[in-house]
Amino acid sequence: MLQNSEVEKILLQSKQKRKNQIKLLLLGAGESGKSTVLKQLRLLHKGAFTEQERIQYKNIIWADTVGSMQTIIIQARKLGIPLDCDRPTSELFVLKQKVLGYKPLEGVDTSAAGGVSFLKDFVLKYSENSAHRRRMKSTGMANSGWEDGQEEYEEEASGSVGTPSTPGTTSTANTSGNNAAADDLDDSLLKDYLKEVNGTHRRKRYTKEEVAEAIEELWEKDSGIKRCFGKSNLFQIEGSAPYFFERANDYASDDYRCSDEDILKGRIKTTGITETNFNINGMKFKILDAGGQRSERKKWMHCFQDITCTCFVMAVSEYDQVLFEDERVNRMHEAIMLFESLCNSRWFADTPFILFLNKIDLLKDKVRRSPLRKYFPDYDGKSNDVEGVLQYFEKLFLSLNHTGKVIYVHRTCATDRKSMEFVLTAVTDMIISENLKSSGLF
Ligand SMILES: Nc1nc2c(ncn2[C@@H]2O[C@H](COP(=O)(O)OP(=O)(O)OP(=O)(O)O)[C@@H](O)[C@H]2O)c(=O)[nH]1
Ligand SMILES: [Mg+2]
Numbered sequence: 001m002l003q004n005s006e007v008e009k010i011l012l013q014s015k016q017k018r019k020n021q022i023k024l025l026l027l028g029a030g031e032s033g034k035s036t037v038l039k040q041l042r043l044l045h046k047g048a049f050t051e052q053e054r055i056q057y058k059n060i061i062w063a064d065t066v067g068s069m070q071t072i073i074i075q076a077r078k079l080g081i082p083l084d085c086d087r088p089t090s091e092l093f094v095l096k097q098k099v100l101g102y103k104p105l106e107g108v109d110t111s112a113a114g115g116v117s118f119l120k121d122f123v124l125k126y127s128e129n130s131a132h133r134r135r136m137k138s139t140g141m142a143n144s145g146w147e148d149g150q151e152e153y154e155e156e157a158s159g160s161v162g163t164p165s166t167p168g169t170t171s172t173a174n175t176s177g178n179n180a181a182a183d184d185l186d187d188s189l190l191k192d193y194l195k196e197v198n199g200t201h202r203r204k205r206y207t208k209e210e211v212a213e214a215i216e217e218l219w220e221k222d223s224g225i226k227r228c229f230g231k232s233n234l235f236q237i238e239g240s241a242p243y244f245f246e247r248a249n250d251y252a253s254d255d256y257r258c259s260d261e262d263i264l265k266g267r268i269k270t271t272g273i274t275e276t277n278f279n280i281n282g283m284k285f286k287i288l289d290a291g292g293q294r295s296e297r298k299k300w301m302h303c304f305q306d307i308t309c310t311c312f313v314m315a316v317s318e319y320d321q322v323l324f325e326d327e328r329v330n331r332m333h334e335a336i337m338l339f340e341s342l343c344n345s346r347w348f349a350d351t352p353f354i355l356f357l358n359k360i361d362l363l364k365d366k367v368r369r370s371p372l373r374k375y376f377p378d379y380d381g382k383s384n385d386v387e388g389v390l391q392y393f394e395k396l397f398l399s400l401n402h403t404g405k406v407i408y409v410h411r412t413c414a415t416d417r418k419s420m421e422f423v424l425t426a427v428t429d430m431i432i433s434e435n436l437k438s439s440g441l442f
């Protein structure tokens with residue numbers, strides 16, 4: 001029989017443990033910016049990115065720079081947007097030939113870029129066959145996608161080995177990049193694509209430097225290219241493409257190493273759930289970053305236990321865009337459904353919630369050319385009123401909370417170091433003080 005003092009000692013130890021260990025879970029739809037928030041936390045609390053990461057991102061970004069410019073040229077034709085470089089008499093004509101004639105994976109060190117998971121992601125993004133498959137599977141319905149995922153996940157996970165998508169993190173919940181990609185992509189598609197882009201027919205070979213030069217010039221001089229990018233809500237392209245085009249020559253150079261800003265703008269889709277440990281103000285933080293695309297959400301429930309705080313990241317600029325996974329579904333509709341299901345879930349009944357209205361920089365560029373009312377007819381403010389649009393979404397998301405718990409809202413630009421330093425310091429201070437209160441030691 002335990003003495004009172006012993007019980008008290010055990011309770012105190014358990015409280016101490018909870019007090020000293022904080023688990024923060026990053027959730028949200030694909031591409032909303034969760035991993036970018038994590039990168040900012042790493043810069044803030046762990047210091048610089050590694051040399052290996054700087055090389056990895058250079059390779060990934062080079063492939064995305066070429067892939068994105070090719071996508072714009074092809075989409076312009078589909079959308080009937082005239083390009084200067086289409087006219088054979090234009091000095092830009094040869095630049096287009098250089099870009100379209102280049103094999104996007106040429107000049108990429110695929111093993112430095114992430115090996116098979118990089119290749120699979122690349123094919124998933126740029127292959128027409130893969131887009132066709134997604135269209136065939138499309139349901140046109142917004143979907144939270146995590147509530148019934150457990151069984152499927154367990155089947156999928158058996159025997160798989162975790163593959164962290166970003167160096168410096170570990171993968172939890174036994175997830176596998178390859179398995180996740182295999183949902184949408186089998187090896188035959190990868191082989192077909194590699195045949196398609198590395199085709200045997202002869203064409204004039206251009207150097208990486210020539211192609212980089214062509215990309216920078218097309219972006220600068222061909223007004224049709226910019227006009228087509230202005231309509232990129234109608235197709236899938238990296239949001240950071242303009243930033244990459246302006247610096248194409250850097251990524252083509254063998255000696256170049258990515259800057260912190262490049263890495264913040266670069267994208268590696270998260271597969272599974274990565275786990276990163278920090279020490280913040282003497283407190284142990286475990287940050288769980290979950291892959292947000294639909295096939296990834298089936299694994300979420302495995303990390304829902306003992307969460308101290310949940311941070312939901314939504315991209316406020318994506319109200320006129322459609323999902324990568326299903327091009328009939330509006331990205332904001334999906335985020336709304338996802339937030340409502342998580343916020344009111346029994347898993348998070350006692351868990352503080354933080355909401356990041358992210359990508360406010362892109363929102364500022366967008367509101368004028370893409371009126372919100374076209375997508376959300378009940379918005380009755382002015383089209384170019386950024387503050388009005390932010391308030392509209394803040395109110396909309398808060399109205400989805402039926403639990404009465406407080407939701408802490410922040411407006412963020414996850415790629416901006418200065419403002420994120422401020423936001424993340426406020427957020428971690430808040431979590432620490434909430435944790436002290438709930439562990440009864442405050
Ligand atoms: N301009 C801008 N770009 C952003 C912002 N936040 C994230 N991005 C970019 O958006 C892209 C996707 O960001 P990620 O952090 O990889 O998104 P994610 O939510 O982790 O996506 P999944 O891993 O698929 O769930 C990256 O290219 C980021 O650089 C932002 O506030 N502004
Ligand atoms: Mg991610």
